[in-house]
Amino acid sequence: MQFQEIITKLGKAAKNNSLNRDRNLNPEITGVAAIDEAISGTLSYVEGGKFTAHIATTEAGALILPTNETLQSQATSRNIAWIATPQPRLLFAKAISLYYKPFKPTPAIHPSAVIDPNTRIGQDVYIGANVVIQAGVIIGDRVTIHPNVVIYPDVTIGEDTILHANCTIHERTQIGSGCTIHSGAAIGSEGFGFVPTAVGWYKMEQSGYTVLEDGVEVGCNSAVDRPAVGETRIGSNTKIDNLVQIGHGCKIGRNCAMASQVGLAGGVIIGNGVMLGGQVGVANQVTIGDRVIATGQTGITGNVPAGEMVSGMPHIPTKIYRRLFVMYKKLPEIYQEYKKLQQKESNQ
């Protein structure tokens, strides 16, 4: 489609654009690309930082730029059409959707699916080959269940939710609407509940259940356990990446993001808008306030107040963490000085 049409389809967010200045620069745009891989005729974007250097050399036919006149002039001078916006990445995300529709199978129930008669299946649902749905399950309208998914008894799944291949939803789990569960994830599985006794571990039955509120995503091969009693809950629109562990009885707020390989032990309470970097671990029963950010590999061993940014193991405020690490690298000189000092004292 022509650049003009992209502008029109992106609407208000694209109102500041090069067409307003140069009606003739209206290239045919055939697709979207990353700035360092863009070929002729593609639309790309620059958010800032080191990527701005690519404007000087990119083959892209059009760019989404930050609201920065220098960058815009640079693009213009290279005959690259552009749109300027305070949120280039967001607008680029919207532009992708002009060219790409994700694979979505046509509603149908594959004859090889094994569905208990005691279930309730909504309208326009897709149930792929070899899916197994057990008694008491309720599936909302327009749900997509990819092949080889297994759903244990008494699960409810809200409208428009997508379950990718080979994932497993355990008994009594409640999944909201508009959720996506990626391949291989296990939701509502038994919490790790063993009580030590003189003769070994006593298994505590996990009678609770797991709730994912609306708009939650859970990544590939992640696990969200259910607790012994009560519920594990993930708040609406929280996004969880691949290979993440959510322990039994965790209560997670809304709009959080957890990067890959994060691990939460049992009973962790997390507020809204919290962001945990890759491989962050959180100890048992810890409470984390709203909008906390933890950088990658942080080990959160105790409560974190709202709004704090933490790093390190055990976690400390990121500012202090960085200062301490600068000091840490000076240890050899500190040690040398201390040895001198000691020498002097022993000479006195």
Added chain:
Amino acid sequence: MQFQEIITKLGKAAKNNSLNRDRNLNPEITGVAAIDEAISGTLSYVEGGKFTAHIATTEAGALILPTNETLQSQATSRNIAWIATPQPRLLFAKAISLYYKPFKPTPAIHPSAVIDPNTRIGQDVYIGANVVIQAGVIIGDRVTIHPNVVIYPDVTIGEDTILHANCTIHERTQIGSGCTIHSGAAIGSEGFGFVPTAVGWYKMEQSGYTVLEDGVEVGCNSAVDRPAVGETRIGSNTKIDNLVQIGHGCKIGRNCAMASQVGLAGGVIIGNGVMLGGQVGVANQVTIGDRVIATGQTGITGNVPAGEMVSGMPHIPTKIYRRLFVMYKKLPEIYQEYKKLQQKESNQ
């Protein structure tokens, strides 16, 4: 059921209880709950620590308490029935089982299961939809195999073992009786055996096999590899959480517990009663003695003697680890002092 009946069913462990003092306080108990979520008519428990504060406000109808007269009096004064025991969590685990029976499908073999004729299947076995069982497999009595499990050739599975959906058991694996393999776990898969050569990696075939002794649990999406030669072995009643990696040729003792995302490299030897916290890593060929405890995210890079508690990366005894961290946080003041010192010296 009435409190009286719970007491009776829990038997000797519940002999110290409020009914002995007040025959009239015999509430109807409708279920079990966590102390901070207990509603009217539920049974809950308090082990100690911060949770004791809930006794003053809980809606619970009955509590399992530690053998602590103050807490007991507090419960009595609020008209809450109670049982006192040195192990409240253990007794609560038993109480859960009075109210909750885990989902267990009725023995049957689903017609969609694909079972090689050259297999031996025990009595009262459940084999779910789309399960695939290959040649030479032996399945003990009362085994439960949930849907979409794949069993490679020559596997043996002991009595009463449960395989959850979508897990994969690789060739020659021996699983004992009373084991549970959770959804998506891969048992007996190929060890990561590649020998570096001038022209790249040479694949070492993994001719060994994996043994899980009786009562082992392996969590969702965990992986237990088999070795090039010999066996990987997990001792009886060892419990492994989700997303754990057990490398090829590891030998793990009895009654261990490994929290989520623990990773053992190849050839690790672990004694009995060892507890590894979440995200702990253990390097190649390391030996860990009986009853060792490693706190979360510890990186065990060398042997650990029996009975030790370790932390940090690389691991050191936890006591030293804690002291060093206190010192670490003082680095800025130490550094300041050292700079003053340097200044003075250069002035002399």
Added chain:
Amino acid sequence: MQFQEIITKLGKAAKNNSLNRDRNLNPEITGVAAIDEAISGTLSYVEGGKFTAHIATTEAGALILPTNETLQSQATSRNIAWIATPQPRLLFAKAISLYYKPFKPTPAIHPSAVIDPNTRIGQDVYIGANVVIQAGVIIGDRVTIHPNVVIYPDVTIGEDTILHANCTIHERTQIGSGCTIHSGAAIGSEGFGFVPTAVGWYKMEQSGYTVLEDGVEVGCNSAVDRPAVGETRIGSNTKIDNLVQIGHGCKIGRNCAMASQVGLAGGVIIGNGVMLGGQVGVANQVTIGDRVIATGQTGITGNVPAGEMVSGMPHIPTKIYRRLFVMYKKLPEIYQEYKKLQQKESNQ
């Protein structure tokens, strides 16, 4: 088979052996074993280090040894046949293959497999029970697809590649020839692309795809995501262990090895011959040069030049890391000295 025959089959690499000296020591070798588990009649190997001590006691009938005359004489004196080579582990790997052929099902398509008519399947392919192959998929000759694998649309899979049970290959993925994808892995799944907005996360559609070049292995339950635009690429003969996360848009070179539970965030660029230890994490957009080595649990937060060995979180050169840790353990004495100093000053 007799030792003589092993020598012959191993060819040139085995030319330095004890038969050249003692024609009579030609034992029957019934299998292969680790040196610390070798029983009578087995072939084992010693690479060096602590394992050489086993030569004095092993029951093995034959050994593969390093080119070390002392060890060879020791074996001879115990009547153990031997082969000497500069690469004992490599030769042992080859010896395993004399005794062990990995399980490989006979080419056939199981009637329960669900295969879209719009696919192209090569010669001598095995497609196991309950496999699902969707439209537009192209499968090369001699590919093995174990049971319960799901392949989304428009995937291509090269000759001789093996897909183990319960793994999932997502839309548009290109897998080369001679690759192995282990059980439960998810390849080409959606990258974790969410743009923060005032009203929550905006999902960036992941229109890109994932490429695995020839000879790549991906371990059990690992995940290799596809990007929003462009490709995620893993270079030829790179080996990836279990539970590894490869984020969207990563570009990984040839002949790398990544141990279990490594996590790469988005857009990471890695050269050739790089080795990442277990649980290593790499931050967004980082570039890692050729032949870099990172020890277990390293947190790579910025670019690493070619040839460097790094450790720690944040990563630093391993040599410095080790020296700093030695200093770190001296912190209590340094602190004591600093307190003394402070005391003195306040007394002046």
